[in-house]
Amino acid sequence: MTPINETRNSIIRGETTARAFVESALGAAEKLNDTLNAFLEIDREGALKRADAIDASIKSLSKTSGQAPAFSGMPLAGVPVAVKDNICVRGMQTSCGSRILGPYHPPYNATAIERLLAAGAVIIGKTNCDEFAMGSSNENSAFGPVKNPWDTSRVPGGSSGGSAAAVAAGIVPVALGSDTGGSVRQPASLCGVIGLKPTYGRVSRYGLVAFGSSLDQIGVFARQASDAAIVLGIIAGRDRHDATSADVPVPDYANELEKDIKGLRLGVSRALLGEGLDEEVRAEIEKAIDAYRGLGAEIVDIDLPHAKYAIAVYYIIATAEASSNLARYDGVRYGFRAEEAPALRQMYRKTRDEGFGPEVKRRIMLGTYVLSAGYYDAYYLKAQKVRSLIRQDFARAFEKCDVVLTPTSPTPAFLFGEKVDDPLAMYLNDIYTVTANLAGVPGISVPCGLSSAGLPIGLQLIGPHWSEATLFRLAHIYQHAYPLNAQARVHA
Amino acid sequence: MRSFKQTEIVQATSNRKSQIENNVMPITESDIEKIAQLAHLEMTSDERRVFAPQIADIVTYVEQLKEIDTSEIEPALGGLTLEGERTESSRADEVQPSLGQKLALDQAPDAAAGHFRVPKVLS
Numbered sequence: 001m002t003p004i005n006e007t008r009n010s011i012i013r014g015e016t017t018a019r020a021f022v023e024s025a026l027g028a029a030e031k032l033n034d035t036l037n038a039f040l041e042i043d044r045e046g047a048l049k050r051a052d053a054i055d056a057s058i059k060s061l062s063k064t065s066g067q068a069p070a071f072s073g074m075p076l077a078g079v080p081v082a083v084k085d086n087i088c089v090r091g092m093q094t095s096c097g098s099r100i101l102g103p104y105h106p107p108y109n110a111t112a113i114e115r116l117l118a119a120g121a122v123i124i125g126k127t128n129c130d131e132f133a134m135g136s137s138n139e140n141s142a143f144g145p146v147k148n149p150w151d152t153s154r155v156p157g158g159s160s161g162g163s164a165a166a167v168a169a170g171i172v173p174v175a176l177g178s179d180t181g182g183s184v185r186q187p188a189s190l191c192g193v194i195g196l197k198p199t200y201g202r203v204s205r206y207g208l209v210a211f212g213s214s215l216d217q218i219g220v221f222a223r224q225a226s227d228a229a230i231v232l233g234i235i236a237g238r239d240r241h242d243a244t245s246a247d248v249p250v251p252d253y254a255n256e257l258e259k260d261i262k263g264l265r266l267g268v269s270r271a272l273l274g275e276g277l278d279e280e281v282r283a284e285i286e287k288a289i290d291a292y293r294g295l296g297a298e299i300v301d302i303d304l305p306h307a308k309y310a311i312a313v314y315y316i317i318a319t320a321e322a323s324s325n326l327a328r329y330d331g332v333r334y335g336f337r338a339e340e341a342p343a344l345r346q347m348y349r350k351t352r353d354e355g356f357g358p359e360v361k362r363r364i365m366l367g368t369y370v371l372s373a374g375y376y377d378a379y380y381l382k383a384q385k386v387r388s389l390i391r392q393d394f395a396r397a398f399e400k401c402d403v404v405l406t407p408t409s410p411t412p413a414f415l416f417g418e419k420v421d422d423p424l425a426m427y428l429n430d431i432y433t434v435t436a437n438l439a440g441v442p443g444i445s446v447p448c449g450l451s452s453a454g455l456p457i458g459l460q461l462i463g464p465h466w467s468e469a470t471l472f473r474l475a476h477i478y479q480h481a482y483p484l485n486a487q488a489r490v491h492a
Numbered sequence: 493m494r495s496f497k498q499t500e501i502v503q504a505t506s507n508r509k510s511q512i513e514n515n516v517m518p519i520t521e522s523d524i525e526k527i528a529q530l531a532h533l534e535m536t537s538d539e540r541r542v543f544a545p546q547i548a549d550i551v552t553y554v555e556q557l558k559e560i561d562t563s564e565i566e567p568a569l570g571g572l573t574l575e576g577e578r579t580e581s582s583r584a585d586e587v588q589p590s591l592g593q594k595l596a597l598d599q600a601p602d603a604a605a606g607h608f609r610v611p612k613v614l615s
């Protein structure tokens with residue numbers, strides 16, 4: 001797929017039009033949606049209107065200035081983008097993969113969306129996901145699961161499965177998702193694309209429907225690390241609408257991609273490559289470690305002694321925060337309301353019973369339980385203390401190395417139905433990804449190989465706070481040296 | 493009345509604590525119903541039957557945290573980085589345009605006369 005800066009430049013130079021690019025993305029989205037179910041809404045009319053507006057402004061600017069620099073404010077002019085259906089885009093639906101939202105039509109844009117639009121991007125639609133971003137397989141969407149474009153009998157991962165599939169199938173070059181415990185990186189790994197979860201506070205959460213507020217970050221999917229770098233540079237930065245967005249300068253990520261990685265220290269924890277890891281994934285990760293050594297990186301042994309507790313900590317903290325965040329869905333101000341409830345309390349209970357799917361209920365129940373009187377200290381407070389230990393683990397590891405390398409997911413894409421009846425087995429898919437959310441550090445999944453069945457395998461790079469430039473650099477050099485040389489079977 | 497209730501709560505809390513310490517944490521269908529009440533969720537008996545062992549399973553799994561000594565550890569307070577903590581988030585309390593009544597009510601399942609309408613509160 002053409003890099004987005006080339007797409008943008010060819011539109012600006014008048015060699016092609018935004019309409020042509022957007023039309024082709026829309027056509028692919030529509031054609032493949034019966035097979036993939038990646039989109040919950042495709043906004044043909046709105047997207048074409050916006051593409052035409054961009055073409056018109058390019059035309060008028062060329063007349064007045066005749067110079068490309070006049071367009072420097074539009075680094076994404078005409079680039080089609082897909083957005084997970086839990087990020088608010090004015091004029092489109094927001095369902096979060098749930099029936100309880102109705103769907104909702106937000107009267108405002110998320111800050112990340114405002115910034116994409118200001119850069120000239122064209123949002124073509126909203127992508128399917130596990131309900132309220134809770135899941136690792138997309139089987140929790142109220143609107144049916146997304147299929148993995150590499151093998152449609154298998155899951156795309158979750159929760160941002162629709163965005164991952166849309167990029168893997170070549171419908172769009174880049175897409176937004178959200179990552180609370182791995183929901184960008186794990187589907188990126190299972191679909192063979194780049195998936196970045198930024199540092200907590202790097203991207204404003206304004207307009208991202210809240211799941212676990214101390215863990216949530218908007219993330220980026222792309223075919224190429226260089227495209228993800230451009231998009232992060234646009235959406236990152238302080239936003240007064242989100243008090244947790246940090247006032248930290250945004251580097252020129254794209255400009256730092258080509259820097260040498262010689263001497264960078266990659267930390268590997270042998271304990272994390274042990275039990276529970278699929279043999280083929282292990283073999284590809286070992287190869288990737290050797291490959292990085294060959295590219296000039298230094299490999300050092302590190303230890304993350306509390307990583308084995310991360311799933312337990314995560315499923316206490318994330319469910320506790322979710323039980324509070326999802327209390328707002330009560331059938332009063334927007335969305336779905338159950339009928340025939342004689343009084344207010346029954347209306348709340350019926351609405352939430354009929355509106356939420358089983359996994360969301362399970363997590364609300366678990367979160368309510370761990371926060372309830374008598375259990376708070378034993379579970380929630382304990383989990384917050386172990387979270388401190390996990391943060392310390394990373395701080396110590398980063399004294400010895402620049403970036404930690406792990407698998408992204410313990411297995412390649414699994415079959416539909418394989419884990420759906422065993423919630424705990426499903427949660428264990430997140431074993432390598434949740435630590436980054438708990439520590440607030442950035443992580444990226446990079447396609448590193450294929451299984452014998454031809455399914456993508458991803459490696460994960462985790463860096464210290466604000467080290468996205470280094471992660472992109474390591475991803476970029478790997479993709480150039482070891483491109484996948486294969487594409488999904490279902491492809492535009 | 494109030495002090496009696498508080499004693500009850502303290503008593504219940506310490507019972508629960510000793511149960512947790514002894515690692516007997518079976519979650520019954522009636523526990524599920526209690527949690528569902530707190531969470532404003534209606535549960536059919538089928539759902540209670542499915543959820544009770546699943547949630548017990550997950551709770552047993554998270555019990556492994558007990559093996560870590562955290563007596564000297566401060567709890568994490570959220571996801572913020574040091575830079576995030578230092579970011580000045582306060583602003584002047586100034587009146588600004590808001591959604592307005594029409595937009596705010598636009599998507600309500602039942603709005604009337606500029607209000608959200610709900611079923612009766614008292615039965």
